[in-house]
Amino acid sequence: MYMKKDPGEAWEQLRASRATPPGRAESGARRKTYAAALEQAEQMFRAAAVVTPATRPLQIFYGLSQAGRAIAAAAVDLKGEDWRLEGHGIKASGFDKPFPDIEIRTEAATSRGSFVRLSQLLASPLWGREPVRLEDAWDLLPVNLDYPLTTRNRHPALLVDERGIHEEPHPMVHAPVWDIPDWVIDAGSREGLASFFSNYPGLAEHHDCVRTGVDNRPDFTRYAQGGGGGLVVSWNMPTGSVPAEERRQYLRSLARNHGGAWFFVPAIAPMERPPHLLMAWWAVIYTLSMLARYDPAVWAGLIGVDGNRHAVPIEALLKRAIDFLPALIAATLEEVTS
Known part of the structure; x- marks a missing residue:
């Protein structure tokens, strides 16, 4: 992957x-x-x-x-x-x-x-x-x-899947973000997710995530095997409605490249x-x-x-x-x- x-x-x-x-x-x-x-x-x-x-x-x-x-x-x-x-x-x-x-x-x-x-x-x-x-x-x-090296709550690099960005111009970019750990999914709250995302500058700028149910809990998808999962996240485009390639480049500007795949990486103390x-x-x-x-x-x-x-x-x-x-x-x- x-x-x-x-x-x-x-x-x-x-x-x-x-x-x-x-x-x-x-x-x-x-x-x-x-x-x-x-x-x-x-x-x-x-x-x-x-x-x-x-x-x-x-x-x-x-x-x-x-x-x-x-x-x-x-x-x-x-x-x-x-x-x-x-x-x-x-x-x-x-x-x-x-x-x-x-x-x-x-x-x-x-x-x-x-x-x-x-x-x-x-x-x-x-x-x-x-x-x-x-x-x-x-x-x-x-x-x-x-x-993992210990059993602590981790903040791993999170994979962003840009393949589903549709071609028609749009003022928002939507993409699944994967490898969110179990401890965040188990909490299940928007507040907990926002706190987790605050460690990731690219994700802290997101507009919203897919919600479900009367309590607006995040609609996580768990992996069929192993721990963790993901959900769809959206960002407002600063330039309004634009084609897919411009939205893709904006998403990449918020992430880090790992040999062809793109990840949201946390800012860990004392890194700024x-x-x-x-x-x-x-x-x-x-x-x-x-x-x-x-x-x-x-x-x-x-x-x-x-x-x-x-x-x-x-x-x-x-x-x-x-x-x-x-x-x-x-x-x-x-x-x-x-």
Whole structure:
């Protein structure tokens, strides 16, 4: 559901782009960096696919890091030497804490670190010294929907299905929003739904949702298998009655792209706005790679399936990183060069 292109096709697209690099990577040092960084990224991801979780986060992170250098080299908004990245720009600490409570911080906005520069390029937030908990960043990733780290009430990324937007001009856009968790559906009230949506800036701007019954309760549709469900949400178009494509683009402006699918992403404290999903992936994969590298004994315990309940979620995340990130990298390259 969450990926429109398989990783092999995504790598083919990325490899093909090296003959005529996009954006500002068309010549000179930027072209050389673009080609070399993408080659290293692809090799890192292919290496990650044949090792176990003991070292897999290291290969995935450094593959993602090199892809980030290619993105910066091609970005039309990075001029002069601003495309050159130095260091990580992000830090993880608290490896002695429970796994969900590991802390992630970013460097200052003046840093040339990869995470900082790419976040600025992609209009994704930095949060500085006040930490983001790993669990909060974990729940931002659509692929983690079925792999919670704790039993808390979650605020996951919510899939918006734009396929049903009808072609005739209309002053509103209607679309189903999916992956709303059980605790919201069970509450069943418009007030509870509005409170939940308030964490999602794109959804907080909605006009209404489909209602049913004398008490106007939201008309949720539950999944036939597994937890959660969805409902149809509507937004007023700021420009009045417009064709389908304009309504679709407006809806996308409120959401975040994940390799071809679109999601409403929450703004988690201390972030002031939702992160770009590439940067959410970056924060999580970086943290796992640093844990594996600098505290290998703790990491070995976490990935032990016989004794740790986080082992399978970690395995699943790392596998899905190999499957999903190439398409997201390709989509991000298109975003920064269009």
